[in-house]
Amino acid sequence: MNRAIVHMDLDTFFVSCERRNNSQLDGIPLIIGGGDRGVVASCSYEARKFGVRSAMPIRMALRLCPDAKVIRGDHEMYSNLSHVVTEIIQEKVPLMEKASIDEFYLDLSGMDKFFGCYQWTKEIAEAVTKEAGLPISFALSTNKTVSKIGTGEAKPVGRMEINEMEIKPFLNPLSIKKIPMVGDKTFQLLSRIGIRTIHTLSEMPVLVLQQMIGLNGKELWKKANGIDENPVVPYSERKSISTERTFTSDTMDMIELKRLISGMAEQLAYQLRQEKWLTSTVVIKIRYANFDTETKQCKVSYTSADHTLSRVALDLFNKVYTRRMRLRLVGLRFTGLVHGNHQMNLFEDTEEQMSLYQTMDYIKNRFGSDAVGRASGFDFGK
Structure with a gap:
């Protein structure tokens, strides 16, 4: 049986979300991203004609397209609409992988004998546009690589089918x-x-x-x-990564506790980036000396950035640690994971921060995860 793998991608997702809520933004060059020192998280096709691209410094983008309108972006709206689209697709297909906040792989192998894979995918795309109000492109082929390349060639709002005999001529x-x-x-x-x-x-x-x-x-x-033999990996919102530390002696040393949490956040963020995950929820866990355990969590825009996750984790710790009592355990967990590479956190990153992460990850990959890090996460007493 030939595989039938679909790649679906929401066209200029952040831009489309903004235009969904404000039709006055239709047809104009639009840039979604941070301030003057930030980078472009997304841009409209009108802006792309001037050479503007994702991850480009905002200052450079505005030099190329001075008439572009810059919007900081609504993280919560993008996350919510991503969940809406996920639910629409998930209830219509036997196997779905959420590759990032705005792209999906579907395995429709064997479905052609019931309805026709292309027609099935076409109706799913139409349902997304009708129910979520967002444009989406797709390509259907025999594997993930070809279908993803096909979607890129089909955009914007394109549909493509590449059967086995057409793969080589297409590529x-x-x-x-x-x-x-x-x-x-x-x-x-x-x-x-x-x-x-x-x-x-x-x-x-x-x-x-x-x-x-x-x-x-x-x-x-x-x-x-x-x-490409890679399978479509079933999507699950419940995936998480975590770490915790049980102390040999109960403690209420705030400097040590915050240093530990900062270090945990940095190590888990590094793991996210290495495994190509973004997280949407941070959970802090503490256990008092009398074994009472408390947790507190916070939703965040999809990110894998140390500085964002460390800040949120420390803020949650300050809120959950309410008793003047020693602690025997501290834990940190990131949940609500989706596959992606440094995507929504582009809203807060500067070009200097992005360069810093790339350099730090390179050093960690080469010399070990403890080779470099923020001073706040190191124990200089060791």
Whole structure:
């Protein structure tokens, strides 16, 4: 049985959410993001014509498109509408993966004998637009890589079907930049030896690619040839990551407790980024010396940023720790996870902060997770 994998992507999601609530924003260059030192979280197609792109510094974006309207963004509205779309899709398909706040994979394998996979997907997209008021594009193919590339080519508000025989003709003329795992550095490296199209990449010997870019060389070759066995992972809102510390001696040392919580937040945020997760809920847990246990939680915009999560965790601790009593345990948990790479936290990040995280993660990947961190999270007494 051939696989039938769909990739669905909400078109310029943050922009579409704003226009859903304010039709006066239709048709104008629109930028969603932070202040003057912030970065672009999303932008309209009208702004993209001037060269504006996501993650670009706001100052640069406004130099390229001075007439653009900048909106800080409504984190809560975006999260709520994402949940609405998730529920619409989830109740209509047998298997769905939420890849990020605004994109989804569906496994419709075997559904063609009942209704037709393309027609089924088309009706789901129409239901999203009708019930949530948001435009959505999709592509249907035999695996996740091809369907995701297809959605990108179909936008805006596009629909595409790429059957098995059409995969190579579809991929071959495209730029290697269209392959999800090809970033700027890989593109520049391959471009220097004349590899700019997927067709050229697909004909490269696997061993040569592995020598050039390491273990990912084989995976890149497979994607260039339209091969991707990765399954659609069932979506669950209940996924979480957590850590906790039970003290050898009960304590009420506030400096030590806050240092510990800050360090926990940094380590868990690093784990989020490594596993490509964003969290929407922070939960703090404390246990007093008499074994009374209390928790407090807070919803946040989807993020994996240390400074945001540490601040929220410390604020929750200040609110939940209400007795003048020693503690025997402190725990921190991030829940409501979705797959994504540093997305909604673009609203608060500056370009300096984004650069800092990239550098810190590189050092941690190379020398270990304890190799670098904020001073507030280290125990200098060790």
